[in-house]
Amino acid sequence: MRFLIIIPAHNEENNLPFTLNSLQQQSFKDFKVVIVNDGSTDSTSEVIRKYTDTDSRFEMVALQKSVHQPGSKVVNAFKKGLNTQTIDGFEIICKFDADIILPENYLETVEDSFKNNPKYGLVGGLLYVEKDGDWVYEGNSNKHHVRGPMKAYRKESFIQMGGIRETLGWDNIDSILLEKLGWKEVVLPELQVKLIKVKGADYTIRPADYYGRYFYFLGLNRFLAYIAASKEAIKIKSVSFFFSIIKSYEACRSGKLELKISKEEQKMINNQRWKMLKKKWLKI
Template sequence: MKFLIIIPAHNEQDHLAFTLDSLQRQSCKDFKVVVVNDGSTDATSEIIKKYTDQDSRFETVNLEKSLHQPGSKVIHAFKNGLQTQNIENFEIICKFDADIILDENYLQEIDNAFLHHPKYGLVGGLLYIEKNGKWIYEGNSNKHHVRGPVKAYRKECFIAIGGLRETLGWDNIDAVLLKNLGWEEVVLPELQVKLIKIKGADYTVKSSDYYGRYFYFLGLNRFLAYVAASKEAAKSRSVLFFFSIIQSYEHCRSKQLELKISDAEQKIINNERWNTLKKKWLKM
């Protein structure tokens, strides 16, 4: 199966070469990489050129710097890269980050998973970070969710869900929609991906404003948003955190900010959240 790998990159001079080197070392050679240089002001473009000059499988797209909006910025760059390719020439569509290192058999194992399991729609490994000289599991509580830096979609699944959405929560929206359509999201725990840059907002405690906007753009109704807010507040042991999240969520509602999902998709997401709530918390 042939891979199309899109890598959004903004000021990644310290990390990108590690990612591209790991791709060149892959035992699976049937892929194309499109690095989207999203308005970098460092040496990112020069690093990309080293690979595009020597390897025809590597291409680049140069953008003016897009607005910094969590979620939407990276997918805006991804879509610009995707538009330069005819996806009919590929079987697997990947959105990778510019700061990961893949084992040499990573793509081959993803390929094998898709070949042997026709219902697999989204596949990826687990993220590991360096701590005290050792690579340890990044620590996300859900080991069954393919994280944003390592998304690999079967083309038919990618098309069926309407691609990726330029919004906060895009990497959870995709999982809900594909499951609703009968596809499976699968994490292969034996595939360990090294994450060499820790993004502060992604891997530490997030702000109440982030959670409020996240729950809104995910399409959660008021009841489910409040339940989700209470869960995050409980983690922080802060009643004030709960009210701050709700304030952010309600602000988005009052402004009627545009959602990147349809009414039908919003209903699917809420139903999935409600079913999960009943299963985990209400034991129904």
């Protein structure tokens, strides 16, 4: 099975070499890497050329700089890169970040997983971050969810769900859609992926605004959005945080901001969230 790997990169001169080196060191060699240089103002383009000039598996796509907002920017860059390729010659489509270090057996293990399990639609490892000189599990999501920096999709499942959506919450929307289409999302915990920098540091919106927008663009109805907001507020023991999230969510609703999911998909997502809520909190 051949991999098509798309890596959006904006001002990643310090991190990108680690990612690209880890790809060159993979035990599985049958892949193509498209690095999308999204308007970088540092030496990212020079870094990329060091690989494209010496390894035919690497290619660069240059874009003008776009506004850096969570979700939409990175997916826009991913799609621009994907659109430059003919996917007929690939079986696995990956969206990787430009600041991760993959273990040498990452692609080999993912390929084996897809090959041996026809219903696997999305596969990935677990993210680890450096803390006090050690690499520890990031813990920002449950261990059954493949995080955004290291997504590997079976091409058929990717096409069937209509690709990833250019919106905040895209890396949860894909999981829900794939599940409803009968595909399995699988995390391989033995694959420990190192995340070099902390995500979200360069986003231009505050945490409460982020969550409000996230719940809206995920397609959550008001009841589920309020429940989700209360969970986030409880985590930091702040009532005001709850109301700030709700204010952001309601502002999106009032503005009727465009969702990147259909009405049917929105219904699907709410049903899945309600099912999870009943199972986890109501014990139904």
